[in-house]
Amino acid sequence: MTTANPLLTAENIHKSYTGKAEPVHVLRGVDIRVNSHDLTAIVGASGSGKSTLLHILGGLDRPDKGTIRFRDADLSRMDDEALAGFRNRNIGFVFQFHHLLPEFTALENVFMPGLIAGKSMAEIRERAEYLLEETGLKQRLDHRPSELSGGEQQRVAVARALMNEPEIIMADEPTGNLDEANTDKLLSVMMDIREKEQTAIIIITHDPRIAGIAPSVYNLHHGQLELPAAGNS
Numbered sequence: 001m002t003t004a005n006p007l008l009t010a011e012n013i014h015k016s017y018t019g020k021a022e023p024v025h026v027l028r029g030v031d032i033r034v035n036s037h038d039l040t041a042i043v044g045a046s047g048s049g050k051s052t053l054l055h056i057l058g059g060l061d062r063p064d065k066g067t068i069r070f071r072d073a074d075l076s077r078m079d080d081e082a083l084a085g086f087r088n089r090n091i092g093f094v095f096q097f098h099h100l101l102p103e104f105t106a107l108e109n110v111f112m113p114g115l116i117a118g119k120s121m122a123e124i125r126e127r128a129e130y131l132l133e134e135t136g137l138k139q140r141l142d143h144r145p146s147e148l149s150g151g152e153q154q155r156v157a158v159a160r161a162l163m164n165e166p167e168i169i170m171a172d173e174p175t176g177n178l179d180e181a182n183t184d185k186l187l188s189v190m191m192d193i194r195e196k197e198q199t200a201i202i203i204i205t206h207d208p209r210i211a212g213i214a215p216s217v218y219n220l221h222h223g224q225l226e227l228p229a230a231g232n233s
């Protein structure tokens with residue numbers, strides 16, 4: 001039998017890119033299930049389709065075929081506007097490049113998802129200050145991205161992803177541009193918050209150390225997820 005009420009269930013996901021060039025059938029029947037508070041890593045060769053898959057799981061892109069359910073919601077039945085609202089409230093994204101808005105301070109960048117969600121300014125400010133403190137940036141609230149180190153920028157991106165208390169964080173190579181010390185710091189921040197807020201995390205990584213701490217490690221290979229890539233427990 002299956003676990004009751006998983007957080008995220010994707011079944012038989014297919015995705016091809018068609019354009020002027022030869023079509024690429026990237027995902028060929030991906031199945032994945034994630035429960036609350038799960039830590040799931042996805043590894044795979046460059047070009048195997050990891051980012052494509054994460055974008056589809058998070059509703060940033062749509063599959064050609066297959067279903068994605070988040071709790072009781074069917075993402076494929078939502079129109080673009082509904083999907084955007086859904087992402088804002090339920091999913092936090094962190095990418096390899098922080099994608100912070102350059103003209104805004106760290107604090108204002110973290111505000112952004114709260115403003116979009118229509119929360120009160122008092123609530124937004126309290127949450128943003130809390131998250132920036134948790135990510136070790138209490139002294140950097142008014143710095144713009146260009147006035148932050150690479151590691152600090154990524155930690156702001158993590159704080160921003162957590163603004164609306166998402167049940168899941170989806171991270172695509174979040175440490176891909178960081179040195180070892182900053183990788184360790186970012187991971188410890190993410191793991192601490194995961195414990196405190198019971199957040200699930202799906203993380204795409206090339207870093208064997210990250211894969212080493214995740215109980216579930218999938219290898220994306222020939223368009224399907226294979227389990228396990230390594231014998232973690």
Ligand SMILES: Nc1ncnc2c1ncn2[C@@H]1O[C@H](COP(=O)(O)OP(=O)(O)OP(=O)(O)O)[C@@H](O)[C@H]1O
Binds near residue numbers: 049052
């Ligand atoms: N918009 C697009 N149009 C056409 N082909 C694309 C498009 N986006 C990605 N692809 C192709 O799809 C395949 C999967 O790309 P994807 O970015 O998902 O790989 P990845 O596993 O994330 O790789 P990396 O580890 O290098 O980030 C690649 O072969 C890529 O060239």
Ligand SMILES: [Mg+2]
Binds near residue numbers: 050051052172
């Ligand atoms: Mg990628």
